[in-house]
Amino acid sequence: MSPLRDLLARQIATDGPMSLADYMQTCLLHPDHGYYATRDPFGVSGDFITAPEVSQMFGELLGLCLAQAWMDQGQPDAYLAELGPGRGTLMKDVLRATARIPNFPRKVVLVEASAHLRSVQAEALAGMDVDWVDHASALPDGPVLLIANEFFDALPIRQFVRDHKGWSERRVGLLNEALAFGLTEDTRVDALSDRLADTGVGDVVEVCPSAAPIMTEIAARISDGGAGIIIDYGDWRSLGDTFQALEDHAPVDPLANPGQSDLTAHVDFEALSSAAASCQVSPMTPQGVLLERLGITTRAQALGQHLQGEALDQHIAAHRRLTHPAEMGTLFKAIAITPRGAALPPGFDLASST
Numbered sequence: 001m002s003p004l005r006d007l008l009a010r011q012i013a014t015d016g017p018m019s020l021a022d023y024m025q026t027c028l029l030h031p032d033h034g035y036y037a038t039r040d041p042f043g044v045s046g047d048f049i050t051a052p053e054v055s056q057m058f059g060e061l062l063g064l065c066l067a068q069a070w071m072d073q074g075q076p077d078a079y080l081a082e083l084g085p086g087r088g089t090l091m092k093d094v095l096r097a098t099a100r101i102p103n104f105p106r107k108v109v110l111v112e113a114s115a116h117l118r119s120v121q122a123e124a125l126a127g128m129d130v131d132w133v134d135h136a137s138a139l140p141d142g143p144v145l146l147i148a149n150e151f152f153d154a155l156p157i158r159q160f161v162r163d164h165k166g167w168s169e170r171r172v173g174l175l176n177e178a179l180a181f182g183l184t185e186d187t188r189v190d191a192l193s194d195r196l197a198d199t200g201v202g203d204v205v206e207v208c209p210s211a212a213p214i215m216t217e218i219a220a221r222i223s224d225g226g227a228g229i230i231i232d233y234g235d236w237r238s239l240g241d242t243f244q245a246l247e248d249h250a251p252v253d254p255l256a257n258p259g260q261s262d263l264t265a266h267v268d269f270e271a272l273s274s275a276a277a278s279c280q281v282s283p284m285t286p287q288g289v290l291l292e293r294l295g296i297t298t299r300a301q302a303l304g305q306h307l308q309g310e311a312l313d314q315h316i317a318a319h320r321r322l323t324h325p326a327e328m329g330t331l332f333k334a335i336a337i338t339p340r341g342a343a344l345p346p347g348f349d350l351a352s353s354t
Contacts, residue, residue, distance in 0.1 A: 004033040004259035009174060017173030017182055020243065021156035021209060024263050028154065029113060033259045036114040049249075050150050051231070051287070051328060052090035055318035057303070059093025061294040062229055066145040067098050069227040069338065069345040070105070076225040078143035079107040083136060083214075084151035086117070088124030094147070095128060105145060111136055136217040143225025146218060152272065153232050153264040155210050159243065160189055162203045167192055170204075172255065179255040204241040206265055215275035219337060223278050227345050228337040234267030235333065236284055242266035269333055282336040282348035288329025291322055293347040 008026065012018060028035045051058040070078060082091050091108060098104045108130045112118050118132050133139060159170040161183060168183040175182075195205055222228050234242075245254035247261035254263055273281045300319040307315050323329045336348040343349065 002257045002260050008258055012174050017171035019158050019171055021158045023172045024156035027258045027263055035259050054321050056093050057296055057299050059090040060097035063094030063097040065345045067101050067104055072343045076143040078105045078145050078226045080105050081109045081144050081146040083111045083148035085110045085121055088121035092124050136214045142221030144221045145226050146228040149231045152211055152267045155208050157206045157208045157265045160205050162199045162201055206238045212275035215272050219276035219279045222337050223339050231334045232267040233331045237270045238268040276337050279337045280340050282344050284333050284335050286330050287332035288323035290334050290347045
């Protein structure tokens with residue numbers, strides 16, 4: 001039994017059932033027992049693998065994509081930023097791929113709340129000009145060239161279940177001393193008033209309260225110049241229960257061992273796009289389509305010329321994992337953000353293939 005489970009049970013016994021957002025926030029970021037505060041969750045030895053850990057090609061192509069957007073805007077005096085930078089692998093690949101581009105920004109600002117992960121990132125980016133901030137609101141004023149890969153999926157969500165009259169909220173309470181899901185009585189949810197038309201009884205809609213303010217902060221900086229690329233798993237509009245927990249690369253009960261597993265939910269790209277209304281937002285594009293437009297197959301062939309045996313097999317598998325519809329290619333989506341009137345970054349300047 002995880003130490004955090006007893007703390008949560010006492011809190012619920014005192015204050016009543018908690019929202020799913022409060023549960024996720026505590027499980028992921030509790031200073032002593034939170035998931036991100038106590039471990040490095042990435043890679044084969046962790047609980048999940050993100051695209052930058054699959055292959056260097058992912059970060060290289062996104063770095064060059066941002067570089068082209070920067071050049072198209074006349075090379076503004078910008079800085080690089082990443083939300084939720086994991087081990088620092090993605091930013092390291094971006095910096096390497098753009099190293100020979102004259103005057104390309106080298107100043108990096110990472111948005112990271114975990115002290116443990118900051119130390120991992122510092123080691124990966126040793127010798128680079130890097131600063132850390134706790135929240136997107138603390139990013140310097142723009143222009144900025146920004147990436148957020150698998151950041152928004154870890155933000156706490158609230159879940160609402162449609163009934164005949166409106167909505168009931170799913171909350172975490174106690175049942176026979178065990179953590180359990182329950183529902184509130186019918187309540188009016190103004191944020192979901194427009195979802196009554198496209199949902200039916202029993203449908204679940206997820207709302208991420210912190211996503212829109214973060215996107216608004218990002219857009220405020222990009223409106224001064226630069227570009228942002230958001231990649232995550234999800235779809236255009238939230239519908240269905242997507243809350244999940246991963247431990248050792250396998251799904252587990254999200255209430256079983258609080259603080260011991262990664263908690264995520266699919267991203268609502270429509271909500272993200274609406275929150276960036278001060279900027280131009282691209283159509284949502286599947287990750288595999290985007291990477292193919294950016295030339296991943298050509299890059300994979302070039303890298304593969306120097307490989308053989310098991311190394312070549314792994315390289316081919318990495319290309320497939322990033323792009324194939326049966327793997328990350330379709331599940332993960334991407335949008336780009338640029339100032340109004342600016343050209344969209346390469347790969348985003350075509351009609352969406354969703």
